[in-house]
Amino acid sequence: MSAVSTRGSRLWTRWSGVVVGALAFVLALPLLVVLSSPLHTAAKDWGHVATNILPSYAWETVLLLFGVLVLGLLIAVPTAWFVICFAFPGRRFFRWALVMPLALPTYISAYAYAGLLGPTGTLTNALDTSFGLRPDIVGLPGLCFVLAFVLSPYIHLPARAAFAQGMRRPLDAARVLGASPWRRFRSVALPLARPAIAGGALLMAMETLNDYGAVKYYGVRTLTTGIFRSWGGLYDLGSALRLCMVLLGMIALLMWIERQAQRNIPRATDQVPIRPVRLRTVQAWSITLWCSLIVLFGAGLPMYKIVGDVFADIGVREWSASLPAFGNTLFVAFLSAICTLVVGILFTFRDRYYPRSRSATRIAGLGYAIPGAVIAISVMALAGAVDRQDLFEAALIGSVGILIYAFTVRFLAVAMQPLAGNLQQQPRSYDEAARLSGATPWQAFRRVNLPILRPALLSAALLVSIDVIKELPLTLILRPFNFETLSTRTYGLASIEQLQQASWPALLIVICGSVPVLLLERFLARN
Amino acid sequence: MNKSLLFLPALLVACSSPEPETADPIPVEPKVVNLYTHRHYDTDKELFAAFTAKTGIEVNVVQAGDDELMARLEAEGAKSPCDLFITADAGRLGLAKTRGLLQPSTSEVLSQNIPANLRDPEGYWYGLTMRARVIAYNKNKVKADAIRTYDDLTKAQWKGRLLVRSSENVYNQSLMAALIAHQGVEAATKWAKGIVKNMARDPKGGDTDQMLAIGDGLGDIAIVNSYYAGKLLASDEPEKQKAKALIALAFPVFHAGVDGGTPIIGTHVNVSGGGVATHAPHKAEAMELLEYLSGTEAQGRFAEGNKEYPVKAGVAMAKELEAFGSFTMDSLNLEALGRLNGDAVKALDAAGWR
Numbered sequence: 082m083s084a085v086s087t088r089g090s091r092l093w094t095r096w097s098g099v100v101v102g103a104l105a106f107v108l109a110l111p112l113l114v115v116l117s118s119p120l121h122t123a124a125k126d127w128g129h130v131a132t133n134i135l136p137s138y139a140w141e142t143v144l145l146l147f148g149v150l151v152l153g154l155l156i157a158v159p160t161a162w163f164v165i166c167f168a169f170p171g172r173r174f175f176r177w178a179l180v181m182p183l184a185l186p187t188y189i190s191a192y193a194y195a196g197l198l199g200p201t202g203t204l205t206n207a208l209d210t211s212f213g214l215r216p217d218i219v220g221l222p223g224l225c226f227v228l229a230f231v232l233s234p235y236i237h238l239p240a241r242a243a244f245a246q247g248m249r250r251p252l253d254a255a256r257v258l259g260a261s262p263w264r265r266f267r268s269v270a271l272p273l274a275r276p277a278i279a280g281g282a283l284l285m286a287m288e289t290l291n292d293y294g295a296v297k298y299y300g301v302r303t304l305t306t307g308i309f310r311s312w313g314g315l316y317d318l319g320s321a322l323r324l325c326m327v328l329l330g331m332i333a334l335l336m337w338i339e340r341q342a343q344r345n346i347p348r349a350t351d352q353v354p355i356r357p358v359r360l361r362t363v364q365a366w367s368i369t370l371w372c373s374l375i376v377l378f379g380a381g382l383p384m385y386k387i388v389g390d391v392f393a394d395i396g397v398r399e400w401s402a403s404l405p406a407f408g409n410t411l412f413v414a415f416l417s418a419i420c421t422l423v424v425g426i427l428f429t430f431r432d433r434y435y436p437r438s439r440s441a442t443r444i445a446g447l448g449y450a451i452p453g454a455v456i457a458i459s460v461m462a463l464a465g466a467v468d469r470q471d472l473f474e475a476a477l478i479g480s481v482g483i484l485i486y487a488f489t490v491r492f493l494a495v496a497m498q499p500l501a502g503n504l505q506q507q508p509r510s511y512d513e514a515a516r517l518s519g520a521t522p523w524q525a526f527r528r529v530n531l532p533i534l535r536p537a538l539l540s541a542a543l544l545v546s547i548d549v550i551k552e553l554p555l556t557l558i559l560r561p562f563n564f565e566t567l568s569t570r571t572y573g574l575a576s577i578e579q580l581q582q583a584s585w586p587a588l589l590i591v592i593c594g595s596v597p598v599l600l601l602e603r604f605l606a607r608n
Numbered sequence: 609m610n611k612s613l614l615f616l617p618a619l620l621v622a623c624s625s626p627e628p629e630t631a632d633p634i635p636v637e638p639k640v641v642n643l644y645t646h647r648h649y650d651t652d653k654e655l656f657a658a659f660t661a662k663t664g665i666e667v668n669v670v671q672a673g674d675d676e677l678m679a680r681l682e683a684e685g686a687k688s689p690c691d692l693f694i695t696a697d698a699g700r701l702g703l704a705k706t707r708g709l710l711q712p713s714t715s716e717v718l719s720q721n722i723p724a725n726l727r728d729p730e731g732y733w734y735g736l737t738m739r740a741r742v743i744a745y746n747k748n749k750v751k752a753d754a755i756r757t758y759d760d761l762t763k764a765q766w767k768g769r770l771l772v773r774s775s776e777n778v779y780n781q782s783l784m785a786a787l788i789a790h791q792g793v794e795a796a797t798k799w800a801k802g803i804v805k806n807m808a809r810d811p812k813g814g815d816t817d818q819m820l821a822i823g824d825g826l827g828d829i830a831i832v833n834s835y836y837a838g839k840l841l842a843s844d845e846p847e848k849q850k851a852k853a854l855i856a857l858a859f860p861v862f863h864a865g866v867d868g869g870t871p872i873i874g875t876h877v878n879v880s881g882g883g884v885a886t887h888a889p890h891k892a893e894a895m896e897l898l899e900y901l902s903g904t905e906a907q908g909r910f911a912e913g914n915k916e917y918p919v920k921a922g923v924a925m926a927k928e929l930e931a932f933g934s935f936t937m938d939s940l941n942l943e944a945l946g947r948l949n950g951d952a953v954k955a956l957d958a959a960g961w962r
Contacts, residue, residue: 126950133957195813196847201820203847219812300774300812300962313675314781314953316703393845458679465683478684479670558676562642562668562689573648573671578816578836581845 090521097523101431101438104424108445108490111459115325115451124319130311138307139327141221142290145303148225149232149289150282156229157236158278160375162266165244168357169365175372177602182379183234184594186551186568188294189587190231192580193386195219195298224299230379232288236281239502242605243277244270249353279342280498284449286335290328291452293554294572304328305452318458325455332450387591390584399585406565407589413481413556413566414546414593417488421545422538424489425496426531429504433512433530434522442497449494453554460487460559484559491555492548496541503537504530539604543597550594567593640666641893644681645694646674647880651913658909659900665893674700681709686887691894694736694882697778698726699785701733701881702946710883715895721902721920725941726879735879735942736901737916740834740859740935741783742875744819747856749828755858758787758876761829762802770803771818771827774811775956779833779878782945784952786876789944790862793955800959811962816840816848823851834929838915841928859935874938878945879919 124130160179164172182190197204198218208214218226248270255265271278296303304324312321360368428442448456464477477483507530515525553568560569567590574583645652648671656667670677674695681688681704693704704710705728712731719727726735743755755761761770775781787796808827818830819840837857840848862873882901884894900906907918915926924930 126954129954129957133954195817199813199817200809200826201817201824201847201851206824220810297774297776298813300810302962306776310776310953313673313778314776315950317950318679454673454676457676461680461683465685468683468687469685471687476684476687476689478680479689554676558672558680560670560672562670564670569671577648578814578839 087521087524090524090527094521094523097427097431098435098438101427102441104427105438105441105445108424108448108493109441110463111456111487111490112444112447112451114459114462115322115329115455118319118322118326122319122322124317124323126311126315126317127320127323130307130315130317130320130324134307134310135324135327138302138304138324139331141301142303142331144221145225145228145296145301146286146289148222149228150286152225152229153233153236153285154278154282156375156379157233157281158240158271158274160372161237161240162244162270163368163372165241165355166357167365167368168359169368169372171369171372172357175369175376176606177599178376178380179237179372180234180598180602181376181595182231183238183547184551184591184598185231185380185383186553186571186590187228187231187288187292188298188553188575189387189571189590190383191224191227191295191298192575192583193383194223194227196386196390196580197382198223219299221299221301224295224301226378227295227299228289228292230375231383232285233375233379235285235288236278238601238605239277239281240274243274245354247353248273249355252355276343277502279339280502283335283339284495284498287332287450290332290450293452293454294575304331308452308455322455325451328452329447329450332447384591387584387588390581391588394581394584399582403567403570403586403589406567406570406586407593409564410550410566410568410590410593413484413488414549416481416485417492417549418542418545420485420489421493421496422542424493425500425541426534426538428493428497429500429534430523430526430530432501433504433526445490446494446497448490449492451491453491453552454558456487456491457555457558460490460555478559479561481561481564484556484561487555487559488545488549488552491552492545495544495548499537499540499544500534503534507533536604540601543601543604546597547594547601550590550597638666639664639890639893640668641890641897642668642689642691643694643897644670644672644677644690644692644885645882646671646677646696646700647694649914651909654913655901655906655909658905659897662900663896665896667897678704678707678709681885682707684887688885688887689889690885691888691890692882692897693885694880696878696880697782697945698733698735698879698881698942699778699782699945699949701728701883702943703949704883705732705943706946709886711886711888711891713884713891713895715899717899718902721899721907723919723921725937725939726877726919727881728883728943729941733881733883734898734902735881735919736898737880737907737910737914738877738919738937739879739916740875740877740937741779742832742834742837743858743860744822744830744832744837744855745858746822746828746854748854752856752858755829755860757872758783758860758862759799760860761831762799762806766806766829768806768808769828770806771808771821771830772803772811773814773818773831775953775961777814778949779815780831780961781949781952781956782878783831783876784956785945785948786938786940787862788948788951788955789940790873793951796952797955797959800956800961804959804961819851819855820848823848823854834917835915838926838928842915842926857929857932859932861936862938872936873940874936877917877937877942879942880916 164176196202198216200217200219205215251269252265255269293305297306308321308324311317311324431438432442461478464483468476468478511529512525515529551568553572556566557569567586570586571583660666681690695701710732714731718734722734784796787799815832815836818832821827822830841852859875861875882898884891888894902920904923907920907923910916911918911926917925
């Protein structure tokens with residue numbers, strides 16, 4: 082190790098606290114704007130909002146959340162267990178097909194389902210003529226169904242990762258002691274995977290609470306639609322921000338519950354992967370059937386609708402309009418992934434070696450809990466305050482830079498999750514060995530922890546890109562002039578009820594999103 | 609070498625706010641006009657291209673929700689690059705005016721092209737295209753003269769037959785605001801309760817979905833915007849044919865007093881319109897674009913391409929809408945819609961209109 086690099090490392094170790102602290106502060110600013118809103122934004126109609134909007138909207142939010150989580154767990158956890166533990170026909174196909182819904186934005190899936198199984202949907206009418214049935218997916222129960230399927234990979238992926246590693250010995254022990262397969266799943270695997278499942282469920286809950294497009298179209302009233310009703314309908318930003326605080330309170334409660342789920346967990350110790358068990362034909366095929374149904378509802382039906390619409394509206398016009406949007410989408414996804422990754426690495430470093438900074442980095446990660454449109458308002462208020470000082474030639478608002486900043490605020494938690502998870506699995510003795518041989522904390526992190534973190538870094542980058550590709554409200558309002566992404570293009574067409582035309586950019590989003598999804602899946606399969 | 613340093617150049621690029629070449633906010637040459645618009649229609653894009661071809665003025669666009677755009681204008685303050693703010697709701701234009709986001713302007717051309725009730729009395733904003741809140745009905749089941757007034761919709765005969773989208777939508781909020789302007793909050797709330805009582809189902813979907821529901825027999829009358837009806841009637845998508853064959857339009861009117869009192873005031877209309885932003889760097893170009901959009905050529909394209917009613921007299925409406933004839937529009941100055949939108953939302957909440 083050269084002297085220069087040692088001095089640099091010392092310097093960096095000393096100053097990293099300041100840098101990370103400043104970064105955490107900058108990233109937490111939008112949250113602070115929301116939390117301090119009672120001090121700076123009057124809520125003229127809070128009385129009306131608190132009596133007429135808050136109770137019913139909060140109640141429907143709770144119902145939706147409950148429905149989505151219960152259904153989501155039922156969809157995601159068993160399939161994860163099957164794919165890891167059993168050999169059945171089509172297993173390799175299902176490994177990635179079960180993750181595919183991740184590439185579908187919720188609003189696109191919701192619109193597609195409404196077109197098929199809504200009150201006037203094509204399948205609804207087909208079922209009516211053949212069986213006299215008229216299902217209607219557009220409503221609260223239907224929305225639970227749609228969101229649970231499209232968001233299920235958020236639980237499926239971590240559950241699968243947890244099942245895949247570290248359970249071989251306890252499961253073998255249980256088998257030797259005569260536990261039935263069901264009992265082994267329930268009493269051994271499930272408790273061991275509980276932290277991972279709870280973490281995934283938390284992400285799923287936040288996605289549900291944040292949703293606006295699907296919720297509005299299905300006529301369900303959640304706190305997020307309440308925020309828009311107060312702001313856009315009553316022209317009362319103050320009340321909207323107060324509702325946002327209620328939403329944050331709800332998320333804080335969920336985070337607390339998730340923390341409880343992490344406690345008193347016996348840690349899996351071995352690194353031996355589970356070898357899939359061969360099953361009897363009937364059993365194997367029933368699993369195949371079950372997984373096929375999940376894939377059909379999660380990705381098959383929505384894709385059938387989107388591709389069908391694309392063929393019905395085949396033409397060069399929409400295609401050529403969507404192409405620049407395609408490029409812009411990849412551009413912002415790439416930059417945001419890199420940006421969140423750099424911040425994520427710095428934060429995990431501080432978390433690991435200086436546990437006192439943990440609260441700062443955790444607060445910075447709360448951006449994921451705030452609806453995108455609210456982040457956008459806070460970011461604009463902040464950037465506007467800077468712009469008005471005339472410090473820079475170019476304005477921050479309407480620049481790609483501020484868009485990337487907003488994405489980092491919003492999606493840092495998504496990147497931190499795999500990084501923190503991976504780091505937790507690295508024994509402390511690694512760090513101690515490095516430190517004892519004279520390395521500074523930063524050197525120890527860079528040369529010992531970081532190389533082991535590499536797979537988690539890739540997962541983080543892919544997850545953030547997928548989210549950015551699908552993101553709508555932040556992009557819509559913060560973008561520069563003449564800057565379309567695939568999601569703004571889809572939304573624009575859907576908002577004027579040109580759903581068939583909207584299938585073009587929607588399909589491109591799915592294609593664009595499936596690349597990182599497939600990479601992620603292949604990558605997780607190999608590790 | 610520290611590998612994470614490799615990311616730094618990318619980070620710097622990300623943070624140095626690069627501007628796409630076309631988006632330079634304050635250039636000297638060539639002439640540009642910067643637009644914040646809520647409208648997503650392709651017709652608009654074609655019109656802007658035609659405007660550029662005609663005048664050499666380039667049109668830069670940011671499209672987003674109108675509330676978000678107003679927040680952006682407010683945050684940008686004097687440094688805002690925005691010249692022209694366009695939204696699809698007169699209420700929002702009124703609000704932008706009271707929040708100091710627009711500046712007054714006068715133009716001979718605009719005053720000539722646009723009727724007085726469809727523009728701000730002080731010249732802060734101008735209506736460019738008009739849509740009416742009309743009733744689509746199943747012509748096999750409903751007589752052509754069954755619905756003459758908005759009050760008729762609350763009659764017991766429509767119980768379980770009325771389709772309408774959620775009150776989350778601004779078109780319903782504006783209709784309610786107009787009713788409050790004419791009849792007061794109490795009567796309007798009573799009306800909304802009557803609507804809720806007659807609903808065939810909980811409100812869901814958009815305007816087009818209500819008409820499709822008529823096609824599938826889920827209801828017989830629907831409150832919709834005229835241009836969605838026009839688009840449906842022009843559509844050749846197979847799923848829309850059933851509704852297309854069944855639907856006719858009625859143009860209900862408001863009364864001045866409660867319970868069908870006279871005189872008749874007219875059908876509720878709203879406009880898409882624009883106003884020059886307070887800190888517009890290119891005011892002259894903005895006015896030129898506004899004037900162009902109010903002219904015969906653009907008005908004709910709005911009508912044909914997007915099935916909206918032209919505001920300029922003498923320009924033909926879309927042929928799909930022509931079949932239903934002309935109508936008397938509400939003479940209420942649309943500035944009232946912005947003022948009363950909050951009251952409308954409260955009354956809708958009180959009536960239990962989801």
